[in-house]
Amino acid sequence: MSRKIFYFSHLLLVALTIASISCNRTNKEKNTTEGRGRQSIVVDGVIIGFSEYERTITIPGTILPNEWVELRSEMAGKIIELNITEGTWVRKGQLLARINDADIRALLQRRVIEEKLAADDEQRKKRMLEINAISVQEYETSLNKLEAIRADIAQSKAMLEKAEVRAPFEGRIGLRYVSPGAFVSVNTTIATLVQGNPLKLEFAVPERYANMVTNNMEVKFTAGDGQTQYPARVYATDAQIDPETRSLKVRAIAENRNNALIPGSYVKATLVFEKSPRSILIPPRAIVPDMDIQNVFIYSQGKAKRVQVRLGERTGTTVEVIDGLNAGDSLIISGLTSVQNGMPVNINIKQN
Numbered sequence: 001m002s003r004k005i006f007y008f009s010h011l012l013l014v015a016l017t018i019a020s021i022s023c024n025r026t027n028k029e030k031n032t033t034e035g036r037g038r039q040s041i042v043v044d045g046v047i048i049g050f051s052e053y054e055r056t057i058t059i060p061g062t063i064l065p066n067e068w069v070e071l072r073s074e075m076a077g078k079i080i081e082l083n084i085t086e087g088t089w090v091r092k093g094q095l096l097a098r099i100n101d102a103d104i105r106a107l108l109q110r111r112v113i114e115e116k117l118a119a120d121d122e123q124r125k126k127r128m129l130e131i132n133a134i135s136v137q138e139y140e141t142s143l144n145k146l147e148a149i150r151a152d153i154a155q156s157k158a159m160l161e162k163a164e165v166r167a168p169f170e171g172r173i174g175l176r177y178v179s180p181g182a183f184v185s186v187n188t189t190i191a192t193l194v195q196g197n198p199l200k201l202e203f204a205v206p207e208r209y210a211n212m213v214t215n216n217m218e219v220k221f222t223a224g225d226g227q228t229q230y231p232a233r234v235y236a237t238d239a240q241i242d243p244e245t246r247s248l249k250v251r252a253i254a255e256n257r258n259n260a261l262i263p264g265s266y267v268k269a270t271l272v273f274e275k276s277p278r279s280i281l282i283p284p285r286a287i288v289p290d291m292d293i294q295n296v297f298i299y300s301q302g303k304a305k306r307v308q309v310r311l312g313e314r315t316g317t318t319v320e321v322i323d324g325l326n327a328g329d330s331l332i333i334s335g336l337t338s339v340q341n342g343m344p345v346n347i348n349i350k351q352n
Helices: 002-037 102-130 136-162 207-212
Strands: 041-047 050-071 077-082 095-099 164-166 171-176 191-206 218-223 230-237 247-254 266-282 288-290 293-300 303-314 319-323 330-332 345-349
Touching (some): 050 303, 136 164, 191 207, 191 266, 207 247, 207 266, 218 247, 330 345
Antiparallel strands (some): 050 266, 077 095, 095 164, 171 191, 218 230, 218 266, 230 247, 266 319, 293 303
């Protein structure tokens, strides 16, 4: 009986020993797994601060001359005088071309002589009327003749003005399309005249920005492939949005004192809608999208904390954060594919 008790006790002791070893091994593996779950990773980060930010939009446009006209004669005839040198500057009112007006001048000279005779006759009959030597009707006949001659003179002078082509404003002559002695009609373009200082910019702003465009708004632009930036100011907008392009046509004005800008050139115009000295800007790589929700991770008390943010305008290198972040927050910008909310992290702060 004692042998059986001894044998049973021995078996029980062995079983307890094996169970204890197995339990210890299980606990050790569990502790190792939990330790791995809590293991921190190293990430890069930046300290968020306020930055000056300009809310802008860049759109294509065209340079227009301040004034532009095709020079044409108001009457048909042969050109007898042509004072046009291509590419030169002319002053306002300068005579550029004259149509043959010999017949008009001859008629004017005749009417001037007739006016003198008619004026003398009117004065003589006026004195006779005062002494009742003639009737009122005779005097009025001479007066009407004088006024008719003077009307003819005015008409001849108007015809002479139509025979002349003068510069309507100061500017530069473009290419001419006729030669001296050529016969021109009222539809013939003699040359072009362009006023290049100041210049106008014309561009179309998308409909969603239409209400933000105001007169005197600042515009910056570059012309062609150049990198030089020029200033301009909005001075007018169209009365309605184009229903085909859903955009609003806008014009701005810019100085061109050195004639560095050529009308007709392509421009990239940047409109400055708003200047904010206290904006929060972050690199785009820090954003972790989740469906329609935009998130970032910040470093807080040794752990990564997911924060939902509301974004504003984007540039090539930054994204504006309207809501969700504060100045002084430590923003995580690397390792975002591995970072999870609440995960321990070691952050390496980079300089902005």
